Amino acid sequence: MKYTFPEWVDCCAVSQPYDYNVVNNAVRYGFFLNIMFGSWTSYMGDELYEPLSNYIKEIQRIREDLKDTIYMGEYLDTLDAAVEVSEDMRYGVHRNTGSGERAVVAVNFDTEPHELCVKSFEGNTNGSVYVYEPFKKREEGRLPLNLAIPGERLAIVVEK
Numbered sequence: 001m002k003y004t005f006p007e008w009v010d011c012c013a014v015s016q017p018y019d020y021n022v023v024n025n026a027v028r029y030g031f032f033l034n035i036m037f038g039s040w041t042s043y044m045g046d047e048l049y050e051p052l053s054n055y056i057k058e059i060q061r062i063r064e065d066l067k068d069t070i071y072m073g074e075y076l077d078t079l080d081a082a083v084e085v086s087e088d089m090r091y092g093v094h095r096n097t098g099s100g101e102r103a104v105v106a107v108n109f110d111t112e113p114h115e116l117c118v119k120s121f122e123g124n125t126n127g128s129v130y131v132y133e134p135f136k137k138r139e140e141g142r143l144p145l146n147l148a149i150p151g152e153r154l155a156i157v158v159e160k
Helices: 020-029 050-071
Strands: 011-014 032-035 074-077 081-085 089-095 102-108 114-121 128-132 139-142 145-149 154-159
Touching (some): 020 032, 020 089, 020 102, 020 154, 050 102, 050 128, 089 114, 102 114, 102 145, 128 145, 139 145, 145 154
Antiparallel strands (some): 074 089, 089 102, 102 154, 114 145, 128 139, 128 154
């Protein structure tokens, strides 16, 4: 769908207090979040959902900075980037249609940390990048980039 209709955006339902990987996967694909805590019987301020609510707040902070790339940009699946991840991880690549800059969204589905290696973007083997992670300030790095991603978290590496 995303290739045929680039303007199409799906959504992922977040309904359980530990749906971190649902949130992360939605970011990987550039999907919206449909927040329906407790199947509409709870709310974000509920003590049970507070940690996930804080995580979503951090994801929204990052998504705001990258909306032209990840949400309004072109989804490339796993093309245009050389990336190594463990079997417990997945990644997606997005391109900003205005600037041409690309971003790798890597998700660690495991509960243990795993290594991400972004070797290059096509045509860019040693350029500068920005690294976005929840609860951290944006950092600068350089390709190739190695990064440990905590369990049930994501990292986004963006061409600078």
